[in-house]
Every structure is written in structure tokens, then in C-alpha cells.
């Protein structure tokens with residue numbers, strides 16, 4: 001069984017990264033293969049005009065960039081965790097651009113009657129912020145839920161951590177670290 005962690009923060013070793021690692025550790029402890037991808041290190045451009053109506057022969061984006069690595073990994077995994085910091089009241093740009101690039105799945109389904117992601121998987125969401133604003137987490141969550149619908153991931157668990165501002169802050173919160181571990185356990189223990 002494989003779990004894919006997607007880190008949408010530009011800060012390596014920061015709060016998002018630390019909590020995502022905890023969740024992936026729980027998956028590994030249960031015998032799962034865990035892989036993490038760092039969106040900020042990938043070559044992914046925002047949607048372009050052709051994405052409104054065009055897909056390639058696989059029904060995926062006609063833009064040739066690292067999104068194709070992500071499509072493949074999402075197809076192969078049994079569970080996914082999307083992790084993002086709150087930026088300006090919602091997801092980071094890195095995370096949102098990646099999600100927008102799943103538009104090809106919508107085009108395939110509604111314009112070409114072709115289902116691209118057919119396997120049911122489990123999905124989790126980690127979100128961190130400096131301020132305590134529930135609405136910011138809810139903004140981010142509604143977008144992630146849209147993604148999960150498109151890739152057939154069941155929204156199985158979430159972790160929202162506020163009061164994290166400096167890079168190392170997550171390490172000062174054993175409760176958050178424990179919750180991240182629990183999230184990883186939960187996502188890998190239920191059949192989607």
C-alpha cells in the first residue's frame with residue numbers, strides 16, 4: 001500500500017513539512033510505502049488557455065511539465081495527504097496551482113466522457129497558520145475537498161494547526177505532532 005504526501009510549503013523543514021512527515025511516519029510504521037513530494041521543487045506552471053478544453057491522449061493536461069509526475073503518483077497511491085500553509089487566508093500558491101492543473105480531469109469527464117482517476121483512495125488534509133482564523137482553514141479545506149472529489153479520494157481526516165509562525169514552531173507543540181501521527185494512522189487504517 002502506498003501513501004503520497006504533497007507538501008505545498010516553500011519552507012523545507014518548516015511546520016507543514018514537519019507535520020506531514022509525522023503523518024507519513026505513522027503510515028510507514030504500519031508497513032506502508034510513503035513518498036513525499038515538494039511542490040516548490042517541481043516545475044509546474046499555472047493553467048494555460050488550452051486547458052479549458054484540451055487534454056492529451058491519456059486525458060491529462062496537454063502541458064508537459066512535472067504535473068505528469070504527480071498524476072502518475074496519484075494514480076498509483078492508495079492514500080494521499082495534501083499539506084499546505086495558510087497564505088493570505090487560503091492555500092499556498094504552490095498547492096493551488098497544482099490543484100488547478102487537475103482541470104484536465106474535469107474536461108475529460110464532462111467534455112469527453114472519460115474517467116481518468118478510477119481507483120478509490122483515502123485523503124487527508126493538513127493546514128497550518130500563524131493566526132487562529134477558522135475561516136482561513138475552511139477556505140483551504142473547500143478547495144482540497146474539490147480536488148479530492150475529482151481524484152476520488154474520500155476526505156478521511158484533517159489537521160488544522162494555528163499559532164505556528166516561525167519555522168520550528170511545530171516542534172514546540174507535541175500535541176500537534178501527536179495529532180499528525182494519528183492522522184497518518186487514521187488514513188492508512190480505513191478502507192476508502
Ligand SMILES: Cc1cc2nc3c(=O)[nH]c(=O)nc-3n(C[C@H](O)[C@H](O)[C@H](O)COP(=O)(O)O)c2cc1C
Nearest residue numbers: 009011014015016085087088089129130131164165
Ligand atoms: C506569503 C505568506 C502569506 C501568509 N498568510 C497568512 C495568513 O493569511 N494567515 C495566517 O495565519 N498566516 C499566514 N502566513 C503565515 C504562515 O501560514 C505560517 O508562518 C505557517 O506556519 C507557515 O508554514 P510553513 O512553515 O510550513 O511554511 C503567511 C505566510 C506567508 C509567507
